Amino acid sequence: MSPALETVGLHRNFGALIVANDINFRLDTGARHALIGPNGAGKTTFINLITGALAPSAGRIMLGGEDITGLPQAARVGRGLGRTFQINALFKGLSVLENVSLAVGERMGIGGDLLRLVGSHRAVLERAYALLERLRIADDALVPVRELPYGKQRLVEIAISLGLQPTVLLLDEPAAGVPSAESVIILDVIEQLPRDIAVLIIEHDMELVFRFAHQITVLVQGSILMEGTPAEIAADARVREVYLGERRHG
Amino acid sequence: MASDRPVWASLIALFKQRAPADVSVVETLVRRHRLRAVELLPWILTVVAYYLFSDYLALGSQILIMILFALSLDLVLGYAGIVTLGHSAFFGVGAYAAGIYAARICGEPLSGLMVGATAAALVGWTSGLVILRTQGFTLLMLTLAVTALLAEAANKASFITGGADGLQGVDIAPIFGWFRFDMFGRVGYLYCLAVLFLCWLFARRLVHSPFGRSLIGIRENTARMHAIGSPVRRRLLTVYTISAALAGVAGALLAQTTQFVGLTVLGFQRSGEIVIMLVFGGVGRLYGAFVGASLYMIAQDQIAKLEPEFWNFWIGLLLVVLVMFARGGVLGLVDRVLSLARRKP
Numbered sequence: 001m002s003p004a005l006e007t008v009g010l011h012r013n014f015g016a017l018i019v020a021n022d023i024n025f026r027l028d029t030g031a032r033h034a035l036i037g038p039n040g041a042g043k044t045t046f047i048n049l050i051t052g053a054l055a056p057s058a059g060r061i062m063l064g065g066e067d068i069t070g071l072p073q074a075a076r077v078g079r080g081l082g083r084t085f086q087i088n089a090l091f092k093g094l095s096v097l098e099n100v101s102l103a104v105g106e107r108m109g110i111g112g113d114l115l116r117l118v119g120s121h122r123a124v125l126e127r128a129y130a131l132l133e134r135l136r137i138a139d140d141a142l143v144p145v146r147e148l149p150y151g152k153q154r155l156v157e158i159a160i161s162l163g164l165q166p167t168v169l170l171l172d173e174p175a176a177g178v179p180s181a182e183s184v185i186i187l188d189v190i191e192q193l194p195r196d197i198a199v200l201i202i203e204h205d206m207e208l209v210f211r212f213a214h215q216i217t218v219l220v221q222g223s224i225l226m227e228g229t230p231a232e233i234a235a236d237a238r239v240r241e242v243y244l245g246e247r248r249h250g
Numbered sequence: 251m252a253s254d255r256p257v258w259a260s261l262i263a264l265f266k267q268r269a270p271a272d273v274s275v276v277e278t279l280v281r282r283h284r285l286r287a288v289e290l291l292p293w294i295l296t297v298v299a300y301y302l303f304s305d306y307l308a309l310g311s312q313i314l315i316m317i318l319f320a321l322s323l324d325l326v327l328g329y330a331g332i333v334t335l336g337h338s339a340f341f342g343v344g345a346y347a348a349g350i351y352a353a354r355i356c357g358e359p360l361s362g363l364m365v366g367a368t369a370a371a372l373v374g375w376t377s378g379l380v381i382l383r384t385q386g387f388t389l390l391m392l393t394l395a396v397t398a399l400l401a402e403a404a405n406k407a408s409f410i411t412g413g414a415d416g417l418q419g420v421d422i423a424p425i426f427g428w429f430r431f432d433m434f435g436r437v438g439y440l441y442c443l444a445v446l447f448l449c450w451l452f453a454r455r456l457v458h459s460p461f462g463r464s465l466i467g468i469r470e471n472t473a474r475m476h477a478i479g480s481p482v483r484r485r486l487l488t489v490y491t492i493s494a495a496l497a498g499v500a501g502a503l504l505a506q507t508t509q510f511v512g513l514t515v516l517g518f519q520r521s522g523e524i525v526i527m528l529v530f531g532g533v534g535r536l537y538g539a540f541v542g543a544s545l546y547m548i549a550q551d552q553i554a555k556l557e558p559e560f561w562n563f564w565i566g567l568l569l570v571v572l573v574m575f576a577r578g579g580v581l582g583l584v585d586r587v588l589s590l591a592r593r594k595p
Contacts, residue, residue, distance in 0.1 A: 051477065053473075053476070053477075073476045073477065073479070074476065074479045074480060074481050074482075075479075076479075077477065077478060077479030078479050083477055085473075085474070085477075089471050089473055089474040089477070090470075090471065090474065091466065091467050091470040091471055091474065092470060092471075093466070093470055094463075094466060094467070094470065095279070097275065097276075097279055098279070098463060101463070102463060102464060102467045102475075102478060102480075103478040105460045105463075105464070106464070106478050106479045106480050107478075107479065110460050111460050111461070111464045111480055111485075112460070112461050112464070112481070112484075112485065112488075113459055113460045113461055114455075114456050114459045114460075114461035114462065114488075115455060115456075115459060116455075116459055116460075117280075117283050117284070117455065117458050117459060118279070118280065118283045118458055118459065118460060118463060119279075119280030119281075119283055119284070121460060122276065122280070124460075125276045125279060125280065126276055129275060129276050138275070141275045141279075142275060142278060142279065160474070160478060163478070164478060164479065
């Protein structure tokens with residue numbers, strides 16, 4: 001069986017600057033996989049290459065065994081590729097329910113309907129609301145997103161991506177900027193994600209990574225340094241050097 | 251008790267959305283999109299105006315036309331967030347197409363409207379293909395460029411447009427072969443009103459449809475719309491074309507009711523003016539067009555009488571004050587007053 005997501009020789013450079021160097025990466029079906037690395041290692045660039053926000057200079061991207069390298073962003077989403085953003089990318093003036101409904105509506109193919117009222121697609125709204133209940137933000141369903149505290153906005157960020165019913169979900173630092181008291185809630189949500197979704201999480205918080213991931217990939221300067229189980233990663237001298245070394249210098 | 255309430259409180263109650271007592275959250279959202287009683291207010295006013303100001307029906311028609319024009323602009327500027335200063339291109343193309351159609355081919359007005367709408371939609375679609383690939387200032391400059399090109403073309407092609415002298419001989423046949431345009435502008439006013447009403451029905455439906463919501467999504471966060479799989483450029487092109495068609499209808503109405511088309515319909519001034527009207531009333535609210543265009547046109551008419559040479563100054567001053575102290579235009583101001591009043595028990 002082909003992996004949920006695979007990159008083969010994925011490469012991207014801006015002139016002389018190589019931001020993704022021949023990355024061969026594999027995300028299994030239902031995986032809980034973390035991508036770690038120091039600042040500027042190219043983690044978000046890697047996500048942008050996969051989603052199609054950035055075009056690769058070379059290499060291929062396969063989703064469920066199908067080559068999606070040449071597809072535009074929207075088509076990749078339609079094939080089950082969902083992502084969240086490191087910095088909230090929400091529709092701030094709209095309510096929480098409307099934010100998620102937009103995603104659900106696009107996924108169900110009614111986003112372009114201009115002759116019927118929103119309410120005539122009740123299934124979209126019901127499904128979006130069910131998602132809010134699952135993420136325990138249903139109480140704020142009708143509140144404009146901009147009025148929510150940052151932690152809850154992070155949950156909306158995840159809810160939107162789940163509204164796309166992805167088979168592969170890319171979480172770009174889901175707990176970034178959230179006070180630790182609230183980040184527990186986000187962690188719970190991530191741990192309770194449906195098992196059939198393959199999840200790739202980018203995270204700085206090592207505690208979260210080791211709690212969540214079954215497999216870890218370490219990215220340094222655009223290249224994969226190593227890949228392994230959390231125990232293997234924790235024991236590896238090179239990773240320690242990259243990480244702890246960096247940490248010691250602040 | 252209702253009798254104890256001051257008049258303003260009852261008025262506010264009329265504008266309020268009913269509180270969701272025992273309905274589900276989804277139902278509450280669905281109801282927000284349904285037609286509310288207060289939305290009929292503009293139509294009551296326009297009908298009342300017909301009887302009350304029967305000497306001003308020519309101005310009334312102009313106002314209705316500008317409302318339709320501003321409404322079309324609101325779809326792209328207010329909802330989709332496409333900042334354009336070239337919307338008169340579509341107004342002008344609609345006016346010329348309907349005018350030339352009446353002068354050279356057939357004076358039947360309804361088919362004339364269709365001709366104006368189609369011509370404007372075509373120009374909107376073609377220019378949109380190029381313009382909507384860009385953003386921000388580039389887009390703004392391109393919209394200006396399209397208008398300038400068309401204005402110059404209309405000026406040069408005087409054999410068909412009449413050039414700087416304007417298009418003469420626009421004779422409009424009676425509507426349905428029955429209602430002749432009269433010199434008091436009664437038929438013209440009601441004709442504009444009916445057309446505006448139908449266009450409003452369509453525009454209202456559109457902004458409250460999933461498509462309309464996705465436009466707001468594009469305005470609020472284009473990158474995220476891409477990321478949820480929305481065909482952003484196609485959506486923008488669709489609304490740009492629809493908006494152009496509506497602006498074309500407005501232009502066609504002007505050509506038919508005044509039986510003349512001059513180069514000013516394509517002018518930069520008209521593009522700027524319509525943006526001012528919309529900002530004045532409130533952007534992205536559908537009814538900003540109604541409030542803004544009426545207030546602007548009436549103010550212009552009144553101030554021009556009092557100060558024939560200086561009226562632009564007062565309009566400018568009013569706009570500066572409004573933009574500085576009431577960001578959402580007149581309707582934004584109304585919103586804020588209402589929400590203040592609502593907070594007090």
